Amino acid sequence: MDEKNISGAVIKRLPRYFRYLGELRDEGVERISSGDLSVLMKVTASQIRQDLNQFGGFGQQGYGYNVSHLYDEIGKILGLHKKHNLILIGAGNLGQALANYVNFEKRGFIIKGIFDKNEKIHGKLIRDIPISPMEEMESFMKNNDIDIAVLTIPKTEAVKVAGMLVRCGIKGIWNFAHVDLNVPDNIVVKNEHLSESLMELSYNLNRSVSDKKTGG
Amino acid sequence: MDEKNISGAVIKRLPRYFRYLGELRDEGVERISSGDLSVLMKVTASQIRQDLNQFGGFGQQGYGYNVSHLYDEIGKILGLHKKHNLILIGAGNLGQALANYVNFEKRGFIIKGIFDKNEKIHGKLIRDIPISPMEEMESFMKNNDIDIAVLTIPKTEAVKVAGMLVRCGIKGIWNFAHVDLNVPDNIVVKNEHLSESLMELSYNLNRSVSDKKTGG
Numbered sequence: 001m002d003e004k005n006i007s008g009a010v011i012k013r014l015p016r017y018f019r020y021l022g023e024l025r026d027e028g029v030e031r032i033s034s035g036d037l038s039v040l041m042k043v044t045a046s047q048i049r050q051d052l053n054q055f056g057g058f059g060q061q062g063y064g065y066n067v068s069h070l071y072d073e074i075g076k077i078l079g080l081h082k083k084h085n086l087i088l089i090g091a092g093n094l095g096q097a098l099a100n101y102v103n104f105e106k107r108g109f110i111i112k113g114i115f116d117k118n119e120k121i122h123g124k125l126i127r128d129i130p131i132s133p134m135e136e137m138e139s140f141m142k143n144n145d146i147d148i149a150v151l152t153i154p155k156t157e158a159v160k161v162a163g164m165l166v167r168c169g170i171k172g173i174w175n176f177a178h179v180d181l182n183v184p185d186n187i188v189v190k191n192e193h194l195s196e197s198l199m200e201l202s203y204n205l206n207r208s209v210s211d212k213k214t215g216g
Numbered sequence: 217m218d219e220k221n222i223s224g225a226v227i228k229r230l231p232r233y234f235r236y237l238g239e240l241r242d243e244g245v246e247r248i249s250s251g252d253l254s255v256l257m258k259v260t261a262s263q264i265r266q267d268l269n270q271f272g273g274f275g276q277q278g279y280g281y282n283v284s285h286l287y288d289e290i291g292k293i294l295g296l297h298k299k300h301n302l303i304l305i306g307a308g309n310l311g312q313a314l315a316n317y318v319n320f321e322k323r324g325f326i327i328k329g330i331f332d333k334n335e336k337i338h339g340k341l342i343r344d345i346p347i348s349p350m351e352e353m354e355s356f357m358k359n360n361d362i363d364i365a366v367l368t369i370p371k372t373e374a375v376k377v378a379g380m381l382v383r384c385g386i387k388g389i390w391n392f393a394h395v396d397l398n399v400p401d402n403i404v405v406k407n408e409h410l411s412e413s414l415m416e417l418s419y420n421l422n423r424s425v426s427d428k429k430t431g432g
Contacts, residue, residue, distance in 0.1 A: 015412035077422075079421060084418060094310070104411060190413055190416060193232075196231035196235070198390060204388070
């Protein structure tokens with residue numbers, strides 16, 4: 001399977017395929033044609049075929065896709081067959097929301113440690129994980145084979161903490177702080193800038209209102 | 217200014233320009249060349265020029281961009297010069313995290329009401345806004361000129377609630393429920409599927425490890 005030149009757009013669509021296939025599998029559906037999947041997912045059948053062909057193609061002419069097999073294969077492509085150990089940095093509302101989200105664990109993303117600089121909440125448990133002082137992060141990472149850090153701290157602190165994470169050998173950062181982290185290229189950063197999403201929504205709202213006004 | 221054919225990719229980049237320009241403005245910087253902005257934002261100067269030219273271009277040869285002016289103009293393009301009235305549906309951890317995020321308000325996104333079906337938390341205040349029963353949502357929307365709803369509820373409920381919102385005349389939905397909402401085309405939906413983001417991170421982590429193994 002040659003995955004060398006998969007575009008970012010296709011990668012962004014894979015989790016959605018994975019979700020629909022998982023739901024179909026849970027409903028007991030064994031196979032589906034690209035046409036039926038197209039109706040369900042509201043994308044064209046040709047896009048589905050094109051996307052999945054990038055990974056070697058899993059469909060058979062006249063049969064369609066084997067739901068369970070395709071689900072498993074996309075899961076593997078997404079790296080979901082492996083366990084990932086996470087730490088969460090910042091135990092405010094957002095951090096707690098993420099820590100309490102059990103679906104991450106179902107997908108193999110296991111939160112091992114939670115850190116916060118606020119000493120008032122040290123020792124407090126979130127899903128049986130105690131909130132620990134930042135000072136313990138480095139040794140914790142060494143002893144727990146952590147590969148992903150979730151940053152839910154203010155942007156003023158995020159840059160410094162990202163530097164610490166890099167020194168501790170982090171592989172991926174899921175960054176909710178509203179700042180671009182300056183880390184080496186071999187570290188995978190996925191930014192989650194929620195206020196920028198809201199601006200995008202606002203843009204489209206604005207456009208759709210002016211379209212109506214101009215009849216466009 | 218002809219905004220008819222702005223690509224989604226450019227729109228996604230606009231909030232980031234807005235953020236950098238806001239920071240420069242706050243630091244007292246009056247003007248910046250596309251070259252300097254390029255170094256700061258780690259994108260090519262030609263991309264910056266190309267992106268901003270789509271909106272008519274704000275730069276002057278030999279002068280660069282007027283920071284404050286460009287910031288204001290991008291804000292207008294993003295619709296941030298207008299106030300948006302929001303309701304939040306679902307006052308769990310994530311809902312509370314969003315409700316407490318003051319920066320949304322600074323950008324003109326004003327949370328007017330919070331709704332949850334859990335009667336145990338009705339009347340509880342989040343930033344002075346009481347959590348209200350779902351049954352009050354419809355009349356509240358009519359009386360408060362609500363244009364955006366933030367959905368932070370489980371996916372099993374989101375589809376039904378989205379239907380209610382449509383009947384009440386909602387214009388935009390910021391959807392954190394892990395499901396695709398089936399709403400008319402004139403309603404702007406921005407999905408925030410956090411677990412899919414995490415899968416994308418996992419994919420890239422997986423790739424970067426196998427790249428290293430194969431020396432690719």
